Amino acid sequence: MATPETDRGINIKTLSCKSPENNEELVNLLDNYFGRVRKKSLIVLPEYFIHGEQPFGGRSIDDTMVTTLLNFSETKNAHIVAGMIEQTDSGDKYVTGLFISPSGLIDTQRKSTPTSFEKLSGIVAGYNFPRTFKLENSLGTLSIVMCIESFRLDQQLRGLTSDIFVNPRGFDLDDPKIGYLRKNWLLQNRDLAMMGKRYVVGATGFGGQSGSLAEIIDFEGNILKSTLKPDKVVSAFANFQLLKEYREGKYKSKIVPHF
Numbered sequence: 001m002a003t004p005e006t007d008r009g010i011n012i013k014t015l016s017c018k019s020p021e022n023n024e025e026l027v028n029l030l031d032n033y034f035g036r037v038r039k040k041s042l043i044v045l046p047e048y049f050i051h052g053e054q055p056f057g058g059r060s061i062d063d064t065m066v067t068t069l070l071n072f073s074e075t076k077n078a079h080i081v082a083g084m085i086e087q088t089d090s091g092d093k094y095v096t097g098l099f100i101s102p103s104g105l106i107d108t109q110r111k112s113t114p115t116s117f118e119k120l121s122g123i124v125a126g127y128n129f130p131r132t133f134k135l136e137n138s139l140g141t142l143s144i145v146m147c148i149e150s151f152r153l154d155q156q157l158r159g160l161t162s163d164i165f166v167n168p169r170g171f172d173l174d175d176p177k178i179g180y181l182r183k184n185w186l187l188q189n190r191d192l193a194m195m196g197k198r199y200v201v202g203a204t205g206f207g208g209q210s211g212s213l214a215e216i217i218d219f220e221g222n223i224l225k226s227t228l229k230p231d232k233v234v235s236a237f238a239n240f241q242l243l244k245e246y247r248e249g250k251y252k253s254k255i256v257p258h259f
Contacts, residue, residue, distance in 0.1 A: 009239040010079075010139050010164075013037060014044035014203045016212040016230045019051060023064045026050075030072050033233050039077045040139065042238075044214075046205035047083035047095065047147050047168040056121035058087025058094075061108070066098065073100045079135060081144055083168040085123070086110070094126045097144035097168055101136045111146040113153070129153070132162045140240045142166060150188055158195040163240055165192060165200045171207035182213040182228065194221040197247050199238045206230035219246050220253060 015033055020026040034043055050065050052058050059065065066084070073080045079101050086096035086108070095111035095118060110126020111118075130143045130153070140163035145153065147169040157165070167189060185202065193200040200217040215226035216236040224236035245251040 008241040009237055009243075010135065011038050011041040012044065012164075012199075012201055012216055012236055012238055013041060014201050014214045014216060014234050016046065016204045016206055016214040016227070016232070018206050018208075018230070019046070019049050020065070023068055026065050026068050030068070033231075034072075034076070034078075037076050037078050040137070041076070041078040042135075042142075042164070042201070043078055043080045043082075044166055044201045044203045045080070045082035045168065046203045047097075047170045048085060048205050049082045049168070050084035050098075052085060052087070056085055056093075056118065056123065058085040060089075061086055061096075061105075066105075069098065069100055070104060074102050074104075077102045079142075081142070081166045081168065083146065092124055093122050095123055095146055096126070097146055097166070099133050099142065099144060103136060106133055107131070109144040109146070111149065113149055115148060129156060130160065132160070140164065140238075140243075144168070150185065150192065154188075154192070157192055160196055160198075162196075163198055163243060164238060165189075165196065165198050167200065167202040169202060169204040169213075171205035171209075185213060186215060186223070186226070189215065190217055190221040190223070193217040193219060197243070199243070219243050 082098050084096050086094045097109040099106045112125050112128050114123040130145045132141050132143050142164045143162035144166050150167050189200045197219045202215045204213045206212050212230040214234045216224045225234045227234050
């Protein structure tokens, strides 16, 4: 008897989108884009997905919008990774990645290398290095690396042992003064997927300008699915059984070498 798909890996859905301005918008977004999400799935949302009333304003980890994500995860039996601007009771603000399972908030990953603009907005540094979290039901492991840390922590990330590397990003990656950063990000994350023998999933926020990107990359660096358009769900299956075989040298590559 064949092993069920959901016992071999996890269904992934990632979305480049604007951040909801209130809880009602969040509820509508989740229902519209993920209302029919399959069980044992992973939903990936952008870096500043939840934030306060003002730009780079923070919200508490106990905010109603975070509770909405928790409830949706429990109802759909799905994991969720979403970024937020977190403000603690002491007033400190972090760029934080939420890792949510059907059983609740597993943990958070605070950005350790805020950008200069984030620092000017009151953001402070969080954890020193991305940690590895376990998905429920022994499905596999996951790590969260916020935005530019995909580049800044390059050498350390190559040795990270998680099965899925999730990279929530800010917004508007393209800048005429700098270049088309979405292309650079895609190349960087493909490299990190191959070097670390892992799946890589990214989601960029959309601020009304160019540069949106959502992607799912496999352990050989193949782009399973991607889009440069906002508000378009990207879906693929991460097969942990094949990943295990690949790491053990038992997997027959689908890549055809060119000479």
